[in-house]
Amino acid sequence: MNDLQPGLPQLIIILGYLAILLLLGLSSSLLFKGTKKDFQVASHSIGPFFLLMSLFGTTMTAFALVGSSGEAFKEGIGVYGMLASSSGIIHSLCFFVIGVKVWKIARNNGYTTQIEFFRDRLDNDFIGLLLFPILVGLVIPYLLIGVMASGTVIQSLTAGLSPEWFEATKPDGTIIKALNGGVPPYLGSLMVCIVVLVYVFFGGMRGTTWANTLQTMVFMVLGLVTFVVIAMKLGGTESLFENLKVLGESIPDDKATRSEMSKTKFFTYLLIPLSVGMFPHLFQHWMTAKSSSSFKVPVICHPLFIMIVWVPCVLVGVWATGDTINIPPTLSPNALLPFLVKKLTSPILAGFLAAGILAAIMSSLDSQFLCIGTMFTNDIVTHYKGKENVSDRQTVLYTRSFIIGIVAVTYVLSLFDPKSVFALGVWCFSGFSALFPIVLAALYWRGLSAMGAIAGVLAAIASWSYMFYQALQSDTLRTYVLDLPIGEETYDVMPVVGMLGSSLIAMVVVSLITPKPKPETLAKFFPAQ
Amino acid sequence: MTGSSKAASKGVWIISGLVVLLLILHQDNWNWESDTLVFGFMPIGLFWHACISLGASLTWALATFIAWPFGDDGQAFQENNQQEAGK
Numbered sequence: 001m002n003d004l005q006p007g008l009p010q011l012i013i014i015l016g017y018l019a020i021l022l023l024l025g026l027s028s029s030l031l032f033k034g035t036k037k038d039f040q041v042a043s044h045s046i047g048p049f050f051l052l053m054s055l056f057g058t059t060m061t062a063f064a065l066v067g068s069s070g071e072a073f074k075e076g077i078g079v080y081g082m083l084a085s086s087s088g089i090i091h092s093l094c095f096f097v098i099g100v101k102v103w104k105i106a107r108n109n110g111y112t113t114q115i116e117f118f119r120d121r122l123d124n125d126f127i128g129l130l131l132f133p134i135l136v137g138l139v140i141p142y143l144l145i146g147v148m149a150s151g152t153v154i155q156s157l158t159a160g161l162s163p164e165w166f167e168a169t170k171p172d173g174t175i176i177k178a179l180n181g182g183v184p185p186y187l188g189s190l191m192v193c194i195v196v197l198v199y200v201f202f203g204g205m206r207g208t209t210w211a212n213t214l215q216t217m218v219f220m221v222l223g224l225v226t227f228v229v230i231a232m233k234l235g236g237t238e239s240l241f242e243n244l245k246v247l248g249e250s251i252p253d254d255k256a257t258r259s260e261m262s263k264t265k266f267f268t269y270l271l272i273p274l275s276v277g278m279f280p281h282l283f284q285h286w287m288t289a290k291s292s293s294s295f296k297v298p299v300i301c302h303p304l305f306i307m308i309v310w311v312p313c314v315l316v317g318v319w320a321t322g323d324t325i326n327i328p329p330t331l332s333p334n335a336l337l338p339f340l341v342k343k344l345t346s347p348i349l350a351g352f353l354a355a356g357i358l359a360a361i362m363s364s365l366d367s368q369f370l371c372i373g374t375m376f377t378n379d380i381v382t383h384y385k386g387k388e389n390v391s392d393r394q395t396v397l398y399t400r401s402f403i404i405g406i407v408a409v410t411y412v413l414s415l416f417d418p419k420s421v422f423a424l425g426v427w428c429f430s431g432f433s434a435l436f437p438i439v440l441a442a443l444y445w446r447g448l449s450a451m452g453a454i455a456g457v458l459a460a461i462a463s464w465s466y467m468f469y470q471a472l473q474s475d476t477l478r479t480y481v482l483d484l485p486i487g488e489e490t491y492d493v494m495p496v497v498g499m500l501g502s503s504l505i506a507m508v509v510v511s512l513i514t515p516k517p518k519p520e521t522l523a524k525f526f527p528a529q
Numbered sequence: 530m531t532g533s534s535k536a537a538s539k540g541v542w543i544i545s546g547l548v549v550l551l552l553i554l555h556q557d558n559w560n561w562e563s564d565t566l567v568f569g570f571m572p573i574g575l576f577w578h579a580c581i582s583l584g585a586s587l588t589w590a591l592a593t594f595i596a597w598p599f600g601d602d603g604q605a606f607q608e609n610n611q612q613e614a615g616k
Contacts, residue, residue: 085578248570307582
């Protein structure tokens, strides 16, 4: 196999993996019942195991494998506490406090999207029109990141395949050696978009759930295998444990501790995972659950799964800062894992790792495409045409058409190569977190009024826009923090604190002074115990 | 308030307390600058937070026993689904 054209084994494995996904999606369509409920929420038939795998796969993007090792390489071991253990606590909290309750209400009232829930709960149509562009606008950069990352991963791991056809050059015409000959991003992204489109189009939510389950297993197993292989190569002894010790001792002090990390930034990062409570694609996955008890396994296992994926990746990232390997100083942190795999392992493992990274990317993309298609259909078309005027068959047709449209738009946007979109990740998450008080209050506070919710959404988006503008002006999109002066000290806090705080205050104050929803509406959402 | 809802309410308080405890332990300022390697290979800051992940998992496991808000409602909804499909 090593005599083959460089990049070819990787390409064969990637194509094989994409073919398996297509088969899986098409097989799931054999069970399709032709109804709206079956296409959008798999007829609420998903049990605990599939729910766990699909929720975990949807929340973990390529960042879980590539970004975690890259960030650890840059910042040290503190990224695990900042991004992973915090998510382990908060994501499950959201599944428990928001997911289970919203599932019950939505099942009783037939909702599939968040907007259907908010419109009914607040007795207000405008809240839907307000939330729709915000939710779609916050998901689209997230989609773009996935589509663009898939093209980049395929290109870097198939480099050398065909330097004549796929020349990779810088704007000044010099060859980029690490990428030259690799499948170009426009082609790699197109392959991924088509595969996801096919299995979402034919399989709907069932196809998405099956594919997510397979993809979650693939990236978890491949992450662990990569960790062991890299440890054995870098450590240089026969024993895994001895190698771990050698590598542990090689980590420089500033990466083995958090001496360079702000404590207040670390603390306020805890608010970012609250975004999970308002992700529209996660809401739709919650609706697939067979019963409220189906949530038990995901609630328990989610923090463990995060640990299984993140701890090895963070260790690999900090090992790379030691003296056991030379990392080129120009290497981008996000390219660290592909670099180590290419340098230290075989083309076969590199091909499988590419499949693992693509699995992590696609397991989020599919849910997001399906969710946006569902929102366009249910919250705009069906809502304004009237439910009675749209048949199940038409609903499925509209959802599929919107999915094709959104895949096409995302792919075309990705061709403009808006690299700055990568810096938007944490801003999108912060935007969703800023909306968290609205969903929490809608479920647990009878006093929430429509005007209060609208004020909260407007305050969230106004504060988001203001801080985003400030960050753009100062060219600090990735590093922007708020300065919080207390006494003579000034502390760094994440911008999400300001966004969430303003949304919460506006929502509570306006709710207290404006009329509450009608008693019959409240009775529907807060039945007497 | 019935006996079972009283127990569930007590369970919610216990789980709330444990979550707050996890959030406090998450801000482990005492490990901030320690370069101790646990088992000879794992930086203590990483090991501590891996334990927080385990603690979170155990807390949520306990929540499913003592603070779960609903009984098993799947059967009722499945029957409802079948009735709808039969119409």
